[in-house]
Amino acid sequence: xxxxxxxxxxxxxxxxxxxPDYRVVGQHDVYPETTxxxxxxxxxxxxxxxxxxTKVMGGIAHAFEDRVEPKFKEENGRDFEDxxxxxxxxxxxxxxxxxxxxxxxxxxxxxQAGRWxxxxxxxxxxxxxxxxxxxxxxxxxxxxxxxxRSTEAIDHHCMPGxxxxxxxxxxxxxxxxxxxxxxxxxxxxxxxxNDGGGVAVAQWVAKNLPDFKPKRILDIGAGLGxxxxxxxxxxxDAEVVAVDAGAPMLRYGLARAKxxxxxxVEFVQGDVADLSRFENESFxxxxxxxxxxxxxFKSMPKIFKETHRLLKPGGIVLHVEQPQYDKDMPLYxxxxxxxxxxxxxxxxxxxxxxxDLDQWMEDAGFNRDDIIHGGVAAVVDAxxxxxxxxxxxxxxxxxxxxxxxxxxxxxxx
Ligand SMILES: C[S@@+](CC[C@H](N)C(=O)[O-])C[C@H]1O[C@@H](n2cnc3c(N)ncnc32)[C@H](O)[C@@H]1O
Numbered sequence: 001x002x003x004x005x006x007x008x009x010x011x012x013x014x015x016x017x018x019x020p021d022y023r024v025v026g027q028h029d030v031y032p033e034t035t036x037x038x039x040x041x042x043x044x045x046x047x048x049x050x051x052x053x054t055k056v057m058g059g060i061a062h063a064f065e066d067r068v069e070p071k072f073k074e075e076n077g078r079d080f081e082d083x084x085x086x087x088x089x090x091x092x093x094x095x096x097x098x099x100x101x102x103x104x105x106x107x108x109x110x111x112q113a114g115r116w117x118x119x120x121x122x123x124x125x126x127x128x129x130x131x132x133x134x135x136x137x138x139x140x141x142x143x144x145x146x147x148x149r150s151t152e153a154i155d156h157h158c159m160p161g162x163x164x165x166x167x168x169x170x171x172x173x174x175x176x177x178x179x180x181x182x183x184x185x186x187x188x189x190x191x192x193x194n195d196g197g198g199v200a201v202a203q204w205v206a207k208n209l210p211d212f213k214p215k216r217i218l219d220i221g222a223g224l225g226x227x228x229x230x231x232x233x234x235x236x237d238a239e240v241v242a243v244d245a246g247a248p249m250l251r252y253g254l255a256r257a258k259x260x261x262x263x264x265v266e267f268v269q270g271d272v273a274d275l276s277r278f279e280n281e282s283f284x285x286x287x288x289x290x291x292x293x294x295x296x297f298k299s300m301p302k303i304f305k306e307t308h309r310l311l312k313p314g315g316i317v318l319h320v321e322q323p324q325y326d327k328d329m330p331l332y333x334x335x336x337x338x339x340x341x342x343x344x345x346x347x348x349x350x351x352x353x354x355x356d357l358d359q360w361m362e363d364a365g366f367n368r369d370d371i372i373h374g375g376v377a378a379v380v381d382a383x384x385x386x387x388x389x390x391x392x393x394x395x396x397x398x399x400x401x402x403x404x405x406x407x408x409x410x411x412x413x
Contacts, residue, residue, distance in 0.1 A: 019046040019187030020384045026193035029259030030128050030172065030252060032117050032180045041113045042184040048106050050187050056099050057336075063095035064332050083334035087342070090335060104343050107158045107185075114181035115160055118173040129172040132255035139254045140268040141247045148271045150296045150348070151245045157344050163223065163246035175224040175252035182226075188385060189378060190226075193260075196378030197289050197403060198227030201320055202234035204376050204405065209316065214238050214284035218310060220272040220303065221245075221291030225253035225265065227320075231287065232257075232265045240265040241283075243272055273302040275310060283310050286317040293321060293349045300355070304364035311410040317366075318407035320376065325353065357406050366408035374405035 022034070022042040034042065064086075072080060072089045080086050090096040118125060133139045147164050155162045161174050182194045190196040205212060215238055219228040222242030232240040242265050244250055250267035257265050270277065273295075286307040295303060307317045325337040334353075341350035362368050 019050050022046065022184060024192060024384045025183045028256050029132065030125060030176065030255045032121060032125060032176045034117055034180070038113065038117050042181065045106055045110045045113065046184040046187045049185065052099060052103055052106070056102070059095050060090070060099055061332070063093050064090065068093050080331050083331050083338055086331045086335035087338060100339065100343055107344055110181050110185055111158050111160060111177070114177035117180055118176040122173050125172055125176050126168065126170050129251055129255040130170050132258050133251055136254060138266045139250060140266065141250065142269045145269050147245055148273065148299065150294065150299060154345050154347065156294060157346060163249050166248055170251070172248050172252040174248045179224060189380065191378060191380045192384060195226045195230050196380050197320060197322070198230035199379040200376035200403070201227065201287070201289065201318065202231050203379065204374060206234070208374065212316065216283045217285045217287060218243065218283045220286065220288045221294065222253065224249045225257055225267070227289035228265060229257055229260060229262045232262050236264060238264060241268055242266065243268045243270045243275070245269065245271055272306065273299040275306045278310055280309055281312045284312055284315045286310055289320045290322055292319050293346060293352050296348055297351055301360060301363065304360055308365035308410060313410055313412040315410050316407060318372070318405055320403050320405050322403040324404040361408050367411050370409045370411060372405065372407040372409065376403050376405060378402060
């Protein structure tokens, strides 16, 4: 954002209107080091993403109005019926093709940039993680674990090896890549430690459920723990269990948590569609962040049923998803927000939007009247992002809510 407070100094840096510099990213003991050129590459990618979304994307809206929609109407004698028709028509247009190809290329570049950063220091990273986790019984890995098809079959968002691949025993380079590049991919919009979603959820709970004092919290599909740590920090007396299918994520997750001073989280390997290792009614809060869209049509009902089984009466489940579109938005918006499903290896993203989540929650055992809907926007650091930080204070996020909260309170008997 341009600095309007210091009128006497109009240096180019004060005119800067891009994403925050990568050098402000939050560091911890297993965070990969970056050289000058690697930092510059992440900055380029963040700025390229910003350019694509703020400057180039507008051209697609014009192309849609001027060419794509009139052509469809002329050929079919009617309006578009759904977002899939819009998507198929858009992809014939050169403006969409440009934007889409560049966006895919930035994603591929970001993954390869992070991969190089982490592979060249793999031994050091793996050793740091070993030192921090060896003998710590808060890391519960299962050497016999079979990856569910949803995590094994594809490289999510072009991430080589996805969440589970281990190149050597004790490998953490996959999650280190995820951690090091996410600040560039999001242009810093998840905060310095990329945990703004978890901070927002903790704040949402404090505001909307002030009497809720969970003793046991379960985070499903926890990844390397970006968003569960702020929740654990907000409830320091709670026992927090983070479950994920990927061993490297969990290993890195515990090392990262310890180096950030969060000690009340256990990292457990498992398939969250079958959590039979945990007893019925053993958690007060079951939580997921940015997770449901990476499950499947078959596993999601099982996951919902498991959350219901695991909750104590009066306990709460909250699922937080991003970015959201719904059937009330213009079809053009819906089609554009569906991009990741078709070009960024997120196959369930589009299908998930056709599911009646309320009905599925009801089928899992929750009462319709107990279903919770809300919105949160990631909380960012005021010092690196003053304008976005003002939104942290908003009472009603409305359309600005980047993330949708769907949840329920389990009925008391
Ligand atoms: C997009 S990441 C989200 C990570 C984390 N919740 C966050 O907010 O940063 C999705 C995670 O879900 C995990 N996952 C997907 N399906 C799973 C399953 N059936 N059981 C356990 N973990 C799963 C993946 O391994 C991955 O780490």
